[in-house]
Amino acid sequence: MGAPSTTGRPLLPAEYDADLRARLAALDTASDEHAQDQRPINTQNAYKADWKTWEAFCTQFQIPTTAATRGTLRAFVDYLWNREKRAYSTIDRKLAGVVVTLRLPPYRVVVDPEATKAARELLKDYRKKAEEAEEPARGRGKAPAMRLDSLRLIVDKCDGDIFGVRDRAMLLLGFSIAARRAELAGLRLRNIRDDDNGLLVDVRVSKTDPRTVPVPYGANPATCPVRAWKAWAEAAQIADPDRHAFRRIHHTGSVQPQGLTPQRAGDIITAAGLRAGIEVLFTGHSVRSGLATEARRAGKDRKAIAAITGHKEGSKVLDGYMQIVDQWDEQDNALIGIGL
Missing domain, CATH: 1.10.150 (DNA polymerase; domain 1)
Structure with missing residues (x-):
């Protein structure tokens, strides 16, 4: 035995x-x-x-x-x-x-x-x-980063109806937590907790390790992710903590109990960009790459950015976001300031 x-x-x-x-x-x-x-x-x-x-x-x-x-x-x-x-x-x-x-x-x-x-x-x-052989690149390539000027324009063009309230909250909260589309679709009400300084968002549905992102109130009410989330939660009357944070909406405007699929979450972001008349075709990943790019542009260090995105130390993907901004930094571009 x-x-x-x-x-x-x-x-x-x-x-x-x-x-x-x-x-x-x-x-x-x-x-x-x-x-x-x-x-x-x-x-x-x-x-x-x-x-x-x-x-x-x-x-x-x-x-x-x-x-x-x-x-x-x-x-x-x-x-x-x-x-x-x-x-x-x-x-x-x-x-x-x-x-x-x-x-x-x-x-x-x-x-x-x-x-x-x-x-x-x-x-x-x-x-x-x-x-x-200089063959055309295959696949969609890297998702274009949604920069702050584009995000502001897209949010401004969101309608004032229930669809616009949801889309605005998805865009701003998704940007703030550097969400992949599956992470955004996977959020439950219990994952978004109130705090005196804003929100604590537990990202549990992730291809990497779970992370908790502290999302502060924004300086601009029009692009504040905390205010946008609270407006959506109130309008949708979300109460069950185990239900999805972002839901399907019937064409009549009634909020459904079912959550969004990752594909649908990405489609909503793409459609919002198109409605705003932006030529760049944004995808569900654009808010994630946009946050990393803009945070670096604002002078945030790698560790602070990785705490939001969930990237591991030495991540080549995060390196790519850094290089987009750093290539024009005086300390990282050997051509700047040499007298050309």
């Missing part, structure tokens, strides 16, 4: 009996399922989509879905790049999705890291050749 060894030493794995192996396997399954449940819904959905792509590939090439070898993963990359014409970031993520899914029940296949590395090296080679 897997009892401790009578020799005075711990049992080695080879000495486990059938009962102990079964109990350990059950624990592995339970822990895998629990870990999977902790992933944000949008991440789970992305992995499901990645797996469907992998299944289609395996069916076409007549190989089992569990055969994730160096050769098959490279062939998968080739299939996505040359036949499907997918973007670099999409292919990279689909590789990760396949590897993660294979680790879980019912497959329990641990893919050799060297096989994944070989596939990614091939992907990098494809991208390098495409750049050398």
Whole structure:
């Protein structure tokens, strides 16, 4: 029954009996399922989509879905790049999705890291050749940052009806917490707490670690995220702490109990920019990149910005936001002040 060894030493794995192996396997399954449940819904959905792509590939090439070898993963990359014409970031993520899914029940296949590395090296080679050939970039590219002048104009153009009240609150609060679209859609009423200085917003639905963002009252009432949130909460009569903070609205103007999907949250931000007549096509990620860009432009240090965005120390993504602003800073641009 897997009892401790009578020799005075711990049992080695080879000495486990059938009962102990079964109990350990059950624990592995339970822990895998629990870990999977902790992933944000949008991440789970992305992995499901990645797996469907992998299944289609395996069916076409007549190989089992569990055969994730160096050769098959490279062939998968080739299939996505040359036949499907997918973007670099999409292919990279689909590789990760396949590897993660294979680790879980019912497959329990641990893919050799060297096989994944070989596939990614091939992907990098494809991208390098495409750049050398000056091929058009694939995918949507980086989301344009929503700068403060654009945010002010967009908020000003929001209507005074219930739709405009919601959209204004989403834009201003989303900007203030540097929200991804899934984070904005995932907020519940209990995640937004009143404070004497403004709001404390617990961002729990996140692809990174959860974070709490202190959102102060704005100096300008028209762009104050705290006032905008309170106006929406009052107009929508939100009371249940477990309900979504931002809701669907029927075309008649009645606020629905259902929350927004991440896609819908992003669409609302895009539509608000278009209504304001701004030529740049903003996406759900634009408020996040906009906050990081404007905060750096205002002289905030990296640590203060990362506390809001949730970026890890040494994040290359955050580096990109910094460089957008720092490239014109006298201390970081070697051409400024040298006498040209």
